Amino acid sequence: MWFKNIQVFKCSSPLALNTEQLQEQLNEHRFQPCKSIETYRLGWVFPAATSDQLLHASNKKILLCLRRQEKVIPAAVVNEILKERVEELELKDHRKVGRKEKLNIKEDILTEMTPKAFAKSSYTWGYVDLANQWVIVDAASSKKAEEFLDLLRQTIGSLPVIPLNTEVTPTTLMTHWLNDISSRPAGLALNGQCELRSDLDEGSVIRCKQQELDAEDVLAHLQAGKQVTKLAIDWQERVQCILNEDLSIKRLRFGDDLLEEAQDSYADEDPMTRLDADFTLMTLELQRFLHELIEWLGGEHQSH
CATH class of the missing domain: 3.30.310 (TATA-Binding Protein)
Structure with missing residues (x-):
């Protein structure tokens, strides 16, 4: 869970x-x-x-x-049947089947296949x-x-x-973290993965994996005007994730100590006992992490 x-x-x-x-x-x-x-x-x-x-x-x-x-309903199967029916019609009526008629035939095929799918x-x-x-x-x-x-x-x-919206954008903060080691909060470490993008050229994207992000060749991209849109972070060795520019969090993982704490909290394999322990510990940890993340980002955005 x-x-x-x-x-x-x-x-x-x-x-x-x-x-x-x-x-x-x-x-x-x-x-x-x-x-x-x-x-x-x-x-x-x-x-x-x-x-x-x-x-x-x-x-x-x-x-x-x-x-x-x-x-x-596999698209390849539908397209194969569609092709066969169109060819039969064109051969029978000596005419070209138009786009609208093809769509109608495709809808008929889907209606026929749905009950058996x-x-x-x-x-x-x-x-x-x-x-x-x-x-x-x-x-x-x-x-x-x-x-x-x-x-x-x-x-x-x-x-x-x-x-969720914050006063400081994740892109601004992640770029600052990558550019200045001293700006990183205590307990936060970078996990060797990021995505850099240029505002001037939407097609210009650099993806770094398993790299030393403080290396000169990575920082050179920041000096060239690129900004961080994704960044892998490790918070207190309890939460690891990829933070995205829209504040969504991907590839979320919890530290071994926390998972062991969850396992130690239930002695049997009763699903409800396990669910309650996992849910309680996970939500408390996420609450702590999200509060810190929001604080780093200047607090929640206040509409005026």
Whole structure:
């Protein structure tokens, strides 16, 4: 359950949730398998196998899990059938099949194949942090995060959130860190990976992996006007990740000490005990890290 990527959203107006009421609302949007003619379905599922609720609450944080089931229809198969049908029509009617007619034929093929297609599922985790008024989603893409937020919005009726925004842009801060060793906060280390981009030339991108980022050849790119858009960082040997220019966090990993602490906190393999321990420790650590990150970035942006 440990998150691997996070996108942080801030409530633009106070959000209060009652867990009993929320459980009833979640039940109304509980996951149901795709019907034969549906291409996909979304819904909430139990966070643990032994759970009897569609949420897990701890320290004013509410964990949810979205399941997406979609029919798998290989594009190559559809295109092959489409090609065969178009060729048959053109041969039979002695004419050229137009683009619009091809699209109609393709839609017919998809309608025929959908009831027979295999279904696959994917899961998106996220939690509402009522104390900090955040919604944090384990998603590598904004599209996947928005899917989670949209279903939560439908579930509770309203969800006034915006992407977390700070006074200083991540690009400005990461460039400063790379350019000036003394500017790096205590407990922060660079992890040998970054992406540099020039504002003047969108096609000019330098990607460094497993390199000494303080080397002269890397710093020369900064002197030439490039800025840091991605940077691998290590915070207190407890959180490692790649910080992106949009404040999203990718390839999130937690330190061995923290993972061992989680394992030591439960003596058996009961899924709910394990979930509670993992969720509590992960969210507390993320809270500490995010507070420091926001402070480094000059605090949350205040709209005037």
